[in-house]
Amino acid sequence: MTTQPIIEARQLNKTYSIDDRRIQVLQDVSLGIRAGEFAVIQGSSGSGKSTLLSLLSGLDRPDSGTVRIQGQDITKLSEDDLAPLRNRTFGFVFQSFHLVPSLSALENIMFPAELNHNPNAADEAGKLLERVGLAARGPNMPHQLSGGEQQRVAICRALINRPAIIFADEPTGNLDSRSGQAILELLLEFQREYHTTLLMVTHNPAIAQSADSRFQLADGRLAPPVAN
Ligand SMILES: Nc1ncnc2c1ncn2[C@@H]1O[C@H](COP(=O)(O)OP(=O)(O)OP(=O)(O)O)[C@@H](O)[C@H]1O
Ligand SMILES: [Mg+2]
Numbered sequence: 466m467t468t469q470p471i472i473e474a475r476q477l478n479k480t481y482s483i484d485d486r487r488i489q490v491l492q493d494v495s496l497g498i499r500a501g502e503f504a505v506i507q508g509s510s511g512s513g514k515s516t517l518l519s520l521l522s523g524l525d526r527p528d529s530g531t532v533r534i535q536g537q538d539i540t541k542l543s544e545d546d547l548a549p550l551r552n553r554t555f556g557f558v559f560q561s562f563h564l565v566p567s568l569s570a571l572e573n574i575m576f577p578a579e580l581n582h583n584p585n586a587a588d589e590a591g592k593l594l595e596r597v598g599l600a601a602r603g604p605n606m607p608h609q610l611s612g613g614e615q616q617r618v619a620i621c622r623a624l625i626n627r628p629a630i631i632f633a634d635e636p637t638g639n640l641d642s643r644s645g646q647a648i649l650e651l652l653l654e655f656q657r658e659y660h661t662t663l664l665m666v667t668h669n670p671a672i673a674q675s676a677d678s679r680f681q682l683a684d685g686r687l688a689p690p691v692a693n
Pocket of ligand 1: 483508513515
């Protein structure tokens with residue numbers, strides 16, 4: 466296989482300073498993920514999984530090292546150049562949903578499409594809602610929805626611009642096992658259908674087993690990838 470990875474990290478280092486203490490959270494982390502893959506990041510709490518995801522997705526910058534997305538080093542991009550990448554190339558799903566509380570379910574899903582000047586935002590958001598079984602819930606506000614329903618809305622929002630990559634940080638972490646399983650199946654269904662690359666942080670060994678590749682973080686370092 467010689468295809469260039471869609472996500473390629475080289476020698477990432479990240480430290481946080483608290484008072485006068487410096488914590489090295491990531492040390493010389495390198496990885497490659499191919500387009501269309503389902504990859505997972507595993508590791509104990511505090512091992513740096515969310516930090517790594519935020520570096521790979523341009524939400525934060527490394528102290529040193531490079532992150533190439535579709536060949537482009539995003540660590541050098543300005544905030545203005547990162548914004549469209551985050552909106553169009555990436556979709557995000559977080560453990561705590563992160564819906565905008567003052568917008569309805571439908572409006573939350575439409576939001577990234579409107580930023581992208583898509584005139585069919587409402588139509589496409591409605592179709593996605595229907596697809597995840599929430600057709601009647603469009604006008605509802607997030608607080609009127611269950612956790613599993615909020616996460617389905619968040620997935621629709623992540624998908625509406627047909628991103629090349631979905632970053633999911635413990636997307637089932639706040640859900641019971643049944644809704645968690647449903648969310649996982651939904652993400653994998655869309656990943657296959659849209660040929661999206663899915664990079665997921667998970668503590669769930671069964672989910673990790675089903676991935677195309679696994680990355681294990683321990684003490685800020687990455688073990689060699691495990692092919693399933
Ligand atoms: N903004 C920050 N400032 C200082 N320290 C931070 C910051 N963000 C994270 N850390 C520290 O970096 C380390 C890694 O945090 P991170 O959130 O990446 O871990 P994680 O593997 O995602 O953990 P969890 O499984 O609990 O979500 C932790 O020790 C954390 O306390
Ligand atoms: Mg985390």
